[in-house]
Amino acid sequence: MKTAAHLFTSEKLLDILFLSQNATAVYTGEDIIIQTANDVMIHYWGKTRDVIGLPLETAVPELKGQPFLGLLQNVWRTGNSYEASETAADLLIDGKIKTFYFDFLYRAVKDENGKVDCILHTATDVTERVAGRELVEAAMAQKIVLDTEQTLNEQLISSNEDLRLAQTSLNMLNEELEERVQSRTKALTESERRLRSLMTHAPVAIGVLTGRELFIESANAKILQVWGKTAAIVGQRLAEALPELQGQPFLQLLDDVFTTGQPCYSDEAKALLEHEGVLKTYYFNFLYQPILNEAGVTESIFIVATDLTEQVKTRQEVEQSEEMQRFTIEAAGVGTWQFYPDSNELTLSSRFKEIFGFKEDEEISFERVLSKIPQDERQGIEQAITNAVTGGIKYNVEHPVDGFED
Incomplete structure (x- = not known):
């Protein structure tokens, strides 16, 4: 007995993957070719989807002279992933070079022989967090300066009073000290004005x-x-x-x-x-x-x-x-599966197991699912999945399924 499987298309799987709020892109080759990127990453770059298929250096030329292209090439050559936090990046947005800060990961995705297939790039914009912390640090440093200036002012005023009482002949010196106090008071007032202006704007x-x-x-x-x-x-x-x-x-x-x-x-x-x-x-x-x-x-x-x-x-x-989509899928009796190439993890819905003739409580490997596809269909299905994952290409594939297991 053969049963036609109702599977998610590869297009749908990539669409779900790229719903992530984190910026995501996939690169291949020594030239770091952009195989695919979600809308968040495209927005970070300040580009359009026309950059898909281009070398990253061509798509985002302002990265030249910054460390990112070299880091990606090193990940491709060595197979060692690279992660960093709060890293500054200069990007061309609306015709102007602007500095942003990112937490990011360049993950080397390898095939079964340990060779790098592609690089998975995920990133989070933390610019506001860095700016807020720097603003707090600047404000605290300014507070220390203000406190020091105030202490000096009080000390100078006290010294002036002592000198007036002790030696009237030092009036000239007192006047000089008073001028210094006024100058520092003026500087203190200006510092306070600048700090308040910074906060206001x-x-x-x-x-x-x-x-x-x-x-x-x-x-x-x-x-x-x-x-x-x-x-x-x-x-x-x-x-x-x-x-x-x-x-x-x-x-x-x-x-x-x-x-x-x-x-x-x-x-x-x-x-x-x-x-x-x-x-x-x-x-x-x-x-x-x-x-x-x-x-x-x-x-x-x-x-x-x-x-x-x-x-x-x-x-x-x-x-x-997404939750409503899951309810709709379950109501329609459609079987679904999710496969993560980097970890080889496979998740099957109950309906999918039923369609393929698997028991509800048994653990199923990706290879076992492929084994249910007839031999003459299997190679084409495997190639379609590989192209979808590494190349950002969508596929809609229909194929028969071998009979139920006892």
């Missing part, structure tokens, strides 16, 4: 909370937009300005930071915020960085946050769509 949400009661000392336009408030809340306690935070974890997290002096960082934290009288759901990456005085006691907390609401909701919609 930063592309991420920034605020400063002072004291254990978390008074809002400053808030840039971005964080006011995130909170759904105006500058009128500056000077208020955070709990009064945003009463909807009661019952959410953020006030307690801030209190813990104030107590311990340890920073707090979170990815994709869910928050309910009131905008125009309506309570809405948002998602953020945020950092609570304590600012300590000379005694090591927390005086204030520096907040940096990035709004990820659109990205998270888009991913959730994709996940819901």
